[in-house]
Amino acid sequence: MGRLHPPDFPLRSLDDSERRLAESLIEYTDSTWLIMPTVRIGDQPPVEIDMVVAHHEHGIGVIEVKGYVPRIVDGSWVTPYEDGGGPVAQMIRNRFALRELLRKRCPGNRIEVDAAIAFVNARGFQTEERPSDIDEDDLIWSMDHYVIDSALLRFMRRGRPGRRMFDEPTFESIVEAIRPNVAFDADPAAYTRWGTERLEAYSGAQIRSLERLDANRRVFVTGGAGTGKSRLALAWARRAAIRGERTLMVCFNDPLSTEFERRLGHVENLTTGAFLRLALSLEGMPFLQEPDDDAPDEVVRAFWRNQVQGHLHEHWADVVERYDTIVVDEVQDFSQAWLAMLETLLDPEGPRRFLLVGDADQELYQRGFRPPRSEDGWAVCELASNTRNALEIARLLRNRFNGPPAPAALPSATHLRFRQAAGPEEIVEMVRTELEELRTAGFECCDIAVATLDRHSRNYLRASGGFDGYGVVEDGDIVCETVHRLKGLEYSAVVLVADHWPVNDTLMHVGVSRAVFGLTVIGPAELGEYLRLS
DSSP states (O other): OOOSSSSTTGGGGHHHHHHHHHHHHHHOTTTTTTEEEEEEEEESSSSEEOOOEETTTTEEEEEEEEOHHHHHHHEEOOOOOOOSSHHHHHHHHHHHHHHHHHHHHSSOOOOOOEEEEEEEESSSSSOOOOOOEEEEEEEEGGGGGGGGHHHHHHHHHOOTTOSSSSSSSHHHHHHHHHSTOOOOOOOHHHHHHHHHHHHHHHHHHHHHHHGGGGGGSEEEEETTSSSSSSHHHHHHHHHHHHOOOOEEESSSSSHHHHHHHHHHTTTTEEEEEEHHHHHHHHHHOOOOOOTTTSSSSHHHHHHIIHHHHHHHHGGGGGGGOBBSSEESGGGSSSSSHHHHHHTTTTTTTTTEEEEEEOOOGGGSSOOOOOOGGGGGGGGEEEEOOSSSSSSHHHHHHHHHOOOOOTTTSSOOOOOEEEHHHHHHHHHHHHHHHHHHHHHHHTTTTGGEEEESSSHHHHHHHHHHHOBBBBBTTTTOOOOEEEEEHHHTTOOEEEEEEOSSSSOOHHHHHHHHHHHHHHHEEEEEEEHHHHHHHH
């Protein structure tokens, strides 16, 4: 989604043609484009430009907007209005006025300005005769609105794709010259904040229409990584609790349950938690002593895999707690037996809502989950679009891991790169370098994660890099966890470490999809080629 500058510019103040073009520019460009309607230069009398677009790589462009259908007669423009010598003359006059202003503001930098005319209500010329005073690449027609980014690149030919035409100070000076009375936030983190707002808006719009599926008794909503499943589950749980229903919301892993508690801990009538840990605390369940905090990893894993599950199966009939609504997030992590156990907790005298969200393509634990089917009495629906990840990360997920499609107007990624590393020591050093670059770019430590594909790599990084796990980190620290533990969570930036080749596609899918704006993958050369990031 293109960035309107200022963000609160009143589009309703534009005439119909200008507003249509502005809306297309916002909707169908990515967030590396800055869009500035109605730019006035000077005051005796002022030069008024309908639209200015700015981009670090592609340059500065002026667009004159016309609502009529153009005609060419004997090589000359015939227009229904007085255009001050015709639309091309007006376009050239405004282009040079802006160029002169920018060169004065940035002396020593011979800034050029490209220009185009947009006929928003015309598909082309009505006759075969063409004007001689303008290149057809500099004309934008109504059918270009849905591919407006291509139309911009067509007439902005001075740019240097892949390389910055302007450094940050120069670009900031250009924008401030065009909008002298509007503050331009050059803070490196400003773009991330703006992009987060856009993603939140997309995600909210996608799930709002599905929230009322909770009118059904048994619901299963599926969707790929980034489609808003957890957000929908949170909305269902909150709605049920507000209705006064005894509500239980569960997932499998502890970090995700901690996030639920952070968001919903203040809501009455609502209990949240990781399934196995919460099940041990249910009223009627006999006490089972957990291993000590300093117990070896293999002892802890054996406790949760074997002893806890045997204990639950033996004593589940003793549980007396009952609920009106149960919401399960990341349901693909659950066994069919666990789901059957949960369903017995529904009060037969209540609404008995059993609401599940999940994605079979992110099934890491292989516990035999079977997606519910409509023929078995379930209301089944799908969240179709990725609204979590920035555009380039969403496309990587789509192209490499068959992730969900993403709207072309999503904000762009600020960091997407691969770093080749061989050996644990080189990996640790490269992780440190990447984290420093991310912090310099404005990412907060609390919103960066280092993710690994296995415990061995995680433990080595923690010991060598001074990282901690989720729930242990303090302010100013960066979390380091396996993708198993981070599933369901998201971070503005992720450094994903793979110390071997080949890799498990499901693990990579989950790891990549945790990153919203910044992603660095560190691993063998083959991995970079596989991801097409090398």
